[in-house]
Amino acid sequence: MTRCNRGFAVAVVLLTLVSLAMPAGSLSLTLQRQHRLLNALTAEYVHMIKAAWQLQSHRLQRVPSATEFSSYLRHSEVPWSVELSAGNGGIYAIIQPVTTLQRRYLADHVEGQWFEDSWRIALSANP
8 A cells, every 4th residue: 555545544534533423522512502401491480480470479469379370370371380389388389300400500590499309499478
């Protein structure tokens, strides 16, 4: 094999390896973006719950019950729901299931607490 042919063969092998490695790298980047997007959407969902709670509290001029709040969400312009639980003198919105990555993100960006496999958000008691 001549020097030129050997260089060409090495270049082809390197090009093949790079083209095989690039999709794996782009998949990794895609998964990272997917996790970031999921975390951001979860945080936005928490903000929507809190905003809806504040709006309903202001409208009623008192703290709504869990059934009133659920009914308010179901009958809104875009119906949606959230799991609510009462405990320790307050009402909590439950986001579940929460992955370990989401838990880390929520701990850094959203008020709330880890509870079993879910994220628990205390809804404000003042209207």
